[in-house]
Amino acid sequence: MPLKAVLFDMDGVIVDTEPLHRKAYFSTFDDLEIEVSEELYTSFTGASTKKVCTTLIEKFQLRQSHEELALIKRKYFRHFFYNDEDFNLLPGVKSLIENYFDNNIKLVLASSASMVTIDMVFEKFDLEKYFIGKISGADLKESKPHPEIFLLASEIADESKENCMVIEDSTNGIIAAHSAAIFCTAYKSEHSVGQNYEKANLVISDFSEIEFQKVEKYF
Known part of the structure; x- marks a missing residue:
């Protein structure tokens, strides 16, 4: 056949968009003024943005909704997608x-x-x-x-x-x-x-x- x-x-x-997602997430964490450990971030591998944002809200008692957090993360992702010279x-x-x-x-x-x-x-x-x-x-x-x-x-x-x-x-x-x-x-x-x-x-x-x-x- x-x-x-x-x-x-x-x-x-x-x-490989993983480095872009990483940069976008850590920029988001900086905006939220939260400290996410390497161990916690690794546990997010393969999870949807909604799941990650919901976990962050629960763990850090954030006042934003998961939609609001996802919006911040997507804004950064788009920025790195079009501006990161290493992305190819x-x-x-x-x-x-x-x-x-x-x-x-x-x-x-x-x-x-x-x-x-x-x-x-x-x-x-x-x-x-x-x-x-x-x-x-x-x-x-x-x-x-x-x-x-x-x-x-x-x-x-x-x-x-x-x-x-x-x-x-x-x-x-x-x-x-x-x-x-x-x-x-x-x-x-x-x-x-x-x-x-x-x-x-x-x-x-x-x-x-x-x-x-x-x-x-x-x-």
């Missing part, structure tokens, strides 16, 4: 996207990020023209490790699961792809610390390893 579609995760695969596409991913596109592979984005953030990334780095669809996990009933997002992505691609490949960097994303019975390539980088790649079909550390000509042998 030939490879017909690639389903991309975004954070940790196309871009991950090495090699643009070449990989172009390689698939040139070989008529359908590309679908399947990310847990909000559609607002997805659109910001696509606009900033001019990715829209390469992808036939985008899914935000924030709009779905279930989140990774549930397979819903990748099953939906394969439907958008209008290809059978056997003709699709997922590119993921997180344990939850890899489990989601495995549960969906879709071939999963795990991208292992310095950003993806402490992730479990057991359920991945292939583990790489450089995107050139999965250019169409090299990866089609698995299908």
Whole structure:
């Protein structure tokens, strides 16, 4: 069965927004005049902005609502998104996207990020023209490790699961792809610390390893 579609995760695969979220949160903490320990901040990993803000309100007896806190954090995030010189596409991913596109592979984005953030990334780095669809996990009933997002992505691609490949960097994303019975390539980088790649079909550390000509042998 030939490879017909690639389903991309975004954070940790196309871009790494974690440093931006960190800067935005710590700027917010400064505004609120609260001291958030490294341990507490680490516990927020993977949690929604609403959950983080609700936790802060309870822990520090803040008078603001979680909506107000989220507004402050988003303002900083947008600032760093457009002004941080270190923020860029991950090495090699643009070449990989172009390689698939040139070989008529359908590309679908399947990310847990909000559609607002997805659109910001696509606009900033001019990715829209390469992808036939985008899914935000924030709009779905279930989140990774549930397979819903990748099953939906394969439907958008209008290809059978056997003709699709997922590119993921997180344990939850890899489990989601495995549960969906879709071939999963795990991208292992310095950003993806402490992730479990057991359920991945292939583990790489450089995107050139999965250019169409090299990866089609698995299908």
